[in-house]
Amino acid sequence: MRAAVLTGSGGFENIQISDVPDAPAPRAGEVRVAIRAAALNHLDLFVAEGLPGAGREFPHIVGADGAGVVETVGPGVTSVQPGDRVLINPGISDYSCEFCRAGEHSLCINYRLLGEHLPGTMAELVTVPAQNVVRGPNLSPALTWAEAAAFSLVTLTAWRMLVTRAQLKPGETALIWGIGGGVSLTAMRIAKLVGAHVIVTSSDDAKLAAAKQLGADVTLNHRTQKVATEVRALTNKRGVDVVVENVGAATWDDSLRCLRRGGRLVTCGATSGPQVSLDLRRLFWHHWSLLGSTMGNAAEYAEVVRRLGQGELRPVVDHVFPMDRVREAYERLAKGQQLGKVVVEVSS
Ligand SMILES: [Zn+2]
Numbered sequence: 001m002r003a004a005v006l007t008g009s010g011g012f013e014n015i016q017i018s019d020v021p022d023a024p025a026p027r028a029g030e031v032r033v034a035i036r037a038a039a040l041n042h043l044d045l046f047v048a049e050g051l052p053g054a055g056r057e058f059p060h061i062v063g064a065d066g067a068g069v070v071e072t073v074g075p076g077v078t079s080v081q082p083g084d085r086v087l088i089n090p091g092i093s094d095y096s097c098e099f100c101r102a103g104e105h106s107l108c109i110n111y112r113l114l115g116e117h118l119p120g121t122m123a124e125l126v127t128v129p130a131q132n133v134v135r136g137p138n139l140s141p142a143l144t145w146a147e148a149a150a151f152s153l154v155t156l157t158a159w160r161m162l163v164t165r166a167q168l169k170p171g172e173t174a175l176i177w178g179i180g181g182g183v184s185l186t187a188m189r190i191a192k193l194v195g196a197h198v199i200v201t202s203s204d205d206a207k208l209a210a211a212k213q214l215g216a217d218v219t220l221n222h223r224t225q226k227v228a229t230e231v232r233a234l235t236n237k238r239g240v241d242v243v244v245e246n247v248g249a250a251t252w253d254d255s256l257r258c259l260r261r262g263g264r265l266v267t268c269g270a271t272s273g274p275q276v277s278l279d280l281r282r283l284f285w286h287h288w289s290l291l292g293s294t295m296g297n298a299a300e301y302a303e304v305v306r307r308l309g310q311g312e313l314r315p316v317v318d319h320v321f322p323m324d325r326v327r328e329a330y331e332r333l334a335k336g337q338q339l340g341k342v343v344v345e346v347s348s
Helices: 042-049 145-165 182-194 205-213 227-234 252-258 280-285 298-309 323-334
Strands: 002-006 015-019 030-039 065-073 085-088 125-129 133-135 173-176 197-202 218-221 240-245 259-267 289-292 317-322 341-345
Touching: 002 323, 015 323, 030 085, 030 145, 042 323, 065 125, 065 145, 085 145, 133 298, 145 182, 145 240, 145 259, 145 289, 145 298, 145 317, 145 341, 173 182, 182 197, 182 240, 197 205, 197 227, 205 218, 218 227, 227 252, 240 252, 252 259, 317 323, 323 341
Parallel strands: 173 197, 173 240, 197 218, 240 259, 259 289, 317 341
Antiparallel strands: 002 015, 030 065, 030 125, 030 341, 065 085, 085 133
């Protein structure tokens, strides 16, 4: 089968299109999906650079997010059948450990992601547990393959961050950094669905204008404005209820300066670096909650798919590249040029 593979670590320059053995025939409880489109996430850049713990065997098929048509089902699979158009939840659990049994699949002790620890979605075929695919909802206008591919990772991640972890409430205010990113943009839309007030940042005025169109209440340019000063002024020195972080080192101090007493900071990433400092006296004195979050569980995934079926949280697709231009797709993400999801068309 045709696939985008990493031939070594060190960057996305090492990705090429090549012929690789087909994804394995599905075993009991598994399905094999003929992929139509795959979407990029920041994770894919980290994997290309060489993430600790990521697969070290090359060639490695890249891509976490994808959508396509069920090609074959393994024994015992009744939830989907060949020909079904499906979205793929890229977080693969063992569905048997203590955390899985408690319904917390993204806490699984054997949690693995497509494209990171397992062969990815940028291939004509991928084999996954049947629990990881769901039929795409019928929408009008119909969900495109690009939208279907772009949906799962960021929507699941942002939903768990805001709804489950930070428990954002109607009327509260959230600060969301870097609105061009897929998780940030989705977090903004979830915050608006919840009925919260949203302040977003970007270094790009065009992205801020687009974010405003998509529902942002206040936009700040973090290159030309002091975010913490502005946020404290906007909130009468109180600070925001929730800060949504995925930048890390570059924004951490300002994130804490923006947080109200008793506020919640939720983070799912560290794109600018993972090491930050924390004055414990400020943490306990201000009763802050610092919350980590990764991906989400099966119930959360079912909920975001249900919301999609209601026409909510339909992905914002930035650009679709054909698979033979996959490196351009990575480059667009690496340069932070996108607003919304960068998608690769795998087959038509
Ligand atoms: Zn588990």
